[in-house]
Amino acid sequence: MRFDMHCHTKNGSLDSKIDIEEYVRILKQKGFQGMLVTDHNSYNGYRAWVKLRRQRKVRSDFVVLKGIEYDTLDAGHIIVIMPKRIHLRILEVRGLPVHMLIRIVHQYGGILGPAHPYGAKFLSAMCSKKMERDKSLAEEFDFIEAFNTCELPESNAKARAMTVKYKKPGLGGSDAHRDAYVGTAYTDIAYPVRNNDDLIYAIKNGYVVGCGGQEREPKEKNVILRVVPLGGVWKVYNRGLALLKSHTRRMNLEKIFWLNMLSTQKEKEKKEKIQKKIEDS
Numbered sequence: 001m002r003f004d005m006h007c008h009t010k011n012g013s014l015d016s017k018i019d020i021e022e023y024v025r026i027l028k029q030k031g032f033q034g035m036l037v038t039d040h041n042s043y044n045g046y047r048a049w050v051k052l053r054r055q056r057k058v059r060s061d062f063v064v065l066k067g068i069e070y071d072t073l074d075a076g077h078i079i080v081i082m083p084k085r086i087h088l089r090i091l092e093v094r095g096l097p098v099h100m101l102i103r104i105v106h107q108y109g110g111i112l113g114p115a116h117p118y119g120a121k122f123l124s125a126m127c128s129k130k131m132e133r134d135k136s137l138a139e140e141f142d143f144i145e146a147f148n149t150c151e152l153p154e155s156n157a158k159a160r161a162m163t164v165k166y167k168k169p170g171l172g173g174s175d176a177h178r179d180a181y182v183g184t185a186y187t188d189i190a191y192p193v194r195n196n197d198d199l200i201y202a203i204k205n206g207y208v209v210g211c212g213g214q215e216r217e218p219k220e221k222n223v224i225l226r227v228v229p230l231g232g233v234w235k236v237y238n239r240g241l242a243l244l245k246s247h248t249r250r251m252n253l254e255k256i257f258w259l260n261m262l263s264t265q266k267e268k269e270k271k272e273k274i275q276k277k278i279e280d281s
Contacts, residue, residue, distance in 0.1 A: 001033040005187045005211075006069070006079065006115065006148065006173020011048035012039030016177040020049045023182055024062055030183040034063030034193060038079055038115075038173070041071055041094045065196055069115055072098045074130040075137075076123045079145060079171075081203075082110035084196040098130060102140050111142035111200050113168070116175070118158040119151050126162065138166055143203055146170025147211050149184045152218060169203055172211030185213030 008016040009023055020037070027035055039045040046066040053060075068091055070078045075098035080091060086108050090096070096104070105112045114125035121127040131137060146159045147170070163170040174185040191207035193199050202208065 001063075001189050001191070001193055002031065003034045003036060003063075003065075003187045003189060003193070004032060004174050004176075004183055004185060005036045005067075005171045006038050006145065006175045006185070007035045007045075007182075008039055008069075008175070008177045009037060009045035009048070012037070012042040012045030013177065014040070018176065018179050018182065020045050020064075021052060022179060023176075024049070024060075024064065026179060026182040028062050032183055032186070033061070034065060036065045036067040036079075036081070036173070036199070038067040038069040040069050041092055043068060043092060063193060063195075065193075065199055068092070070094065070096070070101060070112075072096060072101055072125075074098055075114070075125045075128045077115040078112050078125065079115050079173075080105055080110060080112045081196060081200060082108060083200060086110065098125070098137060099134075102137070106140075109200070111203060113141045113143035113145060113171070115145045115173075116148040116151050116155065116159070117144060117162060118155045119148065126158075138162070141166070141168060143169045143171050143208075145173060147172035147185050147213050149174045149176065149181055149213055149216055151215060153215055156215065169206070169208040170211050171203075171208065172213055174213065181216065184216075185211070187211045 004027055007023060009018055009020040010016045011020050023035065037046045037049070043066060046064065049064045065081070067079055067081045070080050070091060071094040072078055073095050078098065078101060080101070082088065082091070082105070088104070088108065090104065102112065116124050117126040118124055125131050126138070144159055144163045144166070146163050147156050148159070160170060172185040172187045174181050174183060176182045176184065187208060188210040189202050189207050190209045191198065191202040193202055
């Protein structure tokens, strides 16, 4: 099955111009069997598709999967894929440190990996100071985005080399925000993927058999971008938004903590009951 594994819709990403329905139509036309919706810190694109299918009672073999491109505090953009019945509000609140994101995602059975790991310094994990200081964090990723249409050939080459170094599957995604680039990258999976659980299983068990695509023609920077230090501006913007969301993020983290405590207590009680039965028999 062929998927575009990095897709932005205007239903969930402010910088996208493509409606989810149009995205699906173009990919189907190009022979794709599915897509992973990866809007910025939002599941609204995926929700729009679910609502559309319900309203129109759409039946289709085309598979739309729920993902997210998460803005971490210290390691750029990370693509997150959670099991189909897991809904964590914290993943729609930007600004978690990457080590905390990894822990939460894995605790709930999800997988994650860096988007465009060697792209723009302020957006990419492997260009961040955090990853430079603690290279062991790369071992905890479940996959690498090995091809991204928006990146230069040398950036994608480094990402592919990263998959070899860390022995991780490589995924390909168009990262399209305009209709012209939809389906310009692909990931081939030799497994019948129908939902997020299938996708997680396929990635973890070696069913990703290839990825690739066509890089865009590099554009000349406009005058403003040549003068303004965009990396510094982004850093202030990202940390500013993270600060604004700190209360919401803290509330969601507390919820996760207490749910985990409750789960641990239930497991403890269950083990005690089993032990008591053994002792009484």
